[in-house]
Structure formats: C-alpha cells, structure tokens
Amino acid sequence: MGQPAFLRINGKTVQVSSPYQPALRVEDELIGRNQEARMVLASWIGQSGFPPLAPLLVGEAGVGKNRLVYELARCTGKNLYVFQGHEDVTAEDLVCAVRFSDDPLRKMDYILSPLATAMARGGICFVDEIGKLRSRALAPLVSVLDERRYLDSNLLGERIMAHPGFRFVAATNTVDLAGNALPEFIHSRLRPRIDVGFPPREEIDRMVKTRFPRIGRLERDSDRLLSLFWQLWRKERGDVPPSPRDTLYLFGLMLNLADADAASPDRSLSQEGEKPPANPTRKHLEAAFQQLFAKTG
Numbered sequence: 001m002g003q004p005a006f007l008r009i010n011g012k013t014v015q016v017s018s019p020y021q022p023a024l025r026v027e028d029e030l031i032g033r034n035q036e037a038r039m040v041l042a043s044w045i046g047q048s049g050f051p052p053l054a055p056l057l058v059g060e061a062g063v064g065k066n067r068l069v070y071e072l073a074r075c076t077g078k079n080l081y082v083f084q085g086h087e088d089v090t091a092e093d094l095v096c097a098v099r100f101s102d103d104p105l106r107k108m109d110y111i112l113s114p115l116a117t118a119m120a121r122g123g124i125c126f127v128d129e130i131g132k133l134r135s136r137a138l139a140p141l142v143s144v145l146d147e148r149r150y151l152d153s154n155l156l157g158e159r160i161m162a163h164p165g166f167r168f169v170a171a172t173n174t175v176d177l178a179g180n181a182l183p184e185f186i187h188s189r190l191r192p193r194i195d196v197g198f199p200p201r202e203e204i205d206r207m208v209k210t211r212f213p214r215i216g217r218l219e220r221d222s223d224r225l226l227s228l229f230w231q232l233w234r235k236e237r238g239d240v241p242p243s244p245r246d247t248l249y250l251f252g253l254m255l256n257l258a259d260a261d262a263a264s265p266d267r268s269l270s271q272e273g274e275k276p277p278a279n280p281t282r283k284h285l286e287a288a289f290q291q292l293f294a295k296t297g
C-alpha cells in the first residue's frame with residue numbers, strides 16, 4: 001500500500017480507502033459480456049430528476065461477475081472501490097472506521113469505507129457478495145440508493161453526499177439469493193437484476209487462449225486439448241457447464257504440470273520465473289483434470 005490519502009469533510013480530516021486497480025494486461029480483453037456491460041452502463045445513465053440505477057449482478061461462482069465490473073471501471077475511466085461482503089460486516093463498517101493514528105500529532109484517524117470514498121470522490125462502489133451481508137448491516141445503503149444519495153456516519157458525525165459521478169453496482173452468487181436472503185428494502189433498490197450466465201464454449205475457448213498465449217500458440221494442438229477438456233467435462237459433469245474460473249484453473253495447472261515435467265526436480269521448485277519451454281500434452285491435461293474435478297470415492 002502507498003501513502004494513505006486524506007480528504008476534508010466539514011473541517012475534519014479523514015483518510016480514504018484506496019481504489020482497486022486490477023492488474024489487467026493489455027491482451028486481457030473481456031471476452032463476450034457485451035449485453036451485460038451495456039445494461040450496466042445504461043443503468044448508470046442518470047436522467048434529470050431520476051438518479052442512476054444500482055444494478056445487481058447475479059450468477060454462479062466463477063462466471064465472471066468481478067471481471068465484468070473491472071471492465072466497466074476500465075471503460076468508464078472511473079476509480080473502483082470494492083467492498084467485500086461477509087457475515088460479520090456491521091452497518092458502521094459500510095460507512096467509516098476509526099483507528100489510532102500513526103501521526104504523533106493526531107490521536108485517531110477516521111477511515112472512510114470504500115462506499116463512502118466512492119461517494120465522496122465520484123468513483124464506482126462495487127459491493128461484492130452483497131447476499132452475505134445481514135439485514136442490519138445493509139441499513140445505511142437505503143439512503144444511498146434512492147433519490148437522497150447520501151450516507152450518514154455516526155462515528156464521523158457527518159453526512160456524506162454523493163458526488164454526481166458516483167455509481168454503484170453489487171454482485172451476489174445465485175445460492176446466496178435463495179430464500180430471499182436480501183431484505184426487500186434493499187432488493188427493491190438494486191435494479192435492474194442482471195443475470196451473468198455461463199459463457200458459451202466458443203468464448204471459454206477464447207478465454208483460455210487469451211489468458212495463456214502459450215496455449216494459443218500451439219495452434220491445432222490447442223484445439224485438440226480444448227476438445228479433450230470438453231469431452232472430459234461432459235463425461236464427469238454432464239450438462240452443468242464449466243465456469244471460466246474452472247477452465248482457467250485447469251489449463252493453468254496443465255501448464256504447470258508440463259513445466260514441472262520438463263524441469264529437473266531440483267529446478268522446478270527453486271528457480272521461479274525461469275520457465276523451461278515445455279509443450280503440454282494430453283497426459284498433463286488429464287492429470288490436471290483428475291486433480292481438480294474428478295469425484296473421489
């Protein structure tokens with residue numbers, strides 16, 4: 001982490017959260033998801049007297065909800081502030097925290113949450129795994145997500161008004177929404193709901209070749225390996241499709257196994273970064289598949 005940044009609110013100096021800058025390489029393009037991205041961007045257009053909407057992304061684990069949000073930050077050029085939801089979050093955690101200061105001239109530092117920072121700075125706040133937050137913790141969001149667009153902090157004793165550039169998006173896994181996990185006062189404000197489904201095979205194949213250019217360069221052999229992967233997947237999992245994460249983990253492990261094979265045992269662990277050139281084969285893919293996905297017992 002670099003030096004903390006500060007901001008003044010009604011004469012009080014407060015520390016802000018750091019934006020998240022995804023480490024995306026130039027070639028790490030977003031594959032597909034045009035419709036979902038367009039829907040979020042359309043939701044974020046405000047009309048006079050009608051504030052921008054706060055979409056909710058819903059999808060299975062590993063389908064690409066975070067990846068979509070990173071792309072939205074990249075294409076809008078806005079700073080992204082991520083709030084990671086979990087069961088222990090309190091309402092105040094969503095707003096502001098306080099800690100002993102490192103500065104000998106100050107006693108305490110207020111630290112604005114990612115949500116409050118995005119509101120003050122005009123960035124994007126992404127509340128990830130919102131379905132894991134308890135109802136009580138969600139209360140501060142009510143005034144943020146309607147026309148009021150403000151956030152009250154008891155700790156700070158201040159009201160933070162949203163900068164006109166502030167935008168909000170949340171995500172949840174499908175299972176966390178089951179049984180009406182989100183209370184109606186929040187659910188009704190998180191609109192539209194955007195379903196992020198499993199990408200089609202052609203897009204998954206492209207993700208593998210883009211993420212691992214070494215595989216892309218294998219040309220016809222890369223298609224053979226991908227076909228073998230789909231065959232094994234169908235045999236093991238039937239009609240349940242693989243997520244991008246499942247697939248990328250598999251091909252990542254396959255490459256590691258090929259590299260480990262090519263290196264002598266003492267080099268494979270000790271010389272990080274020095275990649276021996278090794279082409280993955282069917283054997284490496286099968287071993288990786290067995291390790292990651294085959295049911296045991």
Ligand SMILES: Nc1ncnc2c1ncn2[C@@H]1O[C@H](COP(=O)(O)OP(=O)(O)OP(=O)(O)O)[C@@H](O)[C@H]1O
Nearest residue numbers: 030031060061062063064065066067173207244245
């Ligand atoms: N459309 C895409 N183009 C390129 N890469 C993608 C795409 N979708 C997903 N990925 C990659 O797949 C992996 C999993 O995606 P991500 O973490 O965004 O899933 P998620 O839906 O947020 O999962 P979870 O529910 O577990 O949080 C990441 O490495 C991501 O970069």
Ligand SMILES: [Mg+2]
Nearest residue numbers: 065066128171
């Ligand atoms: Mg995620």
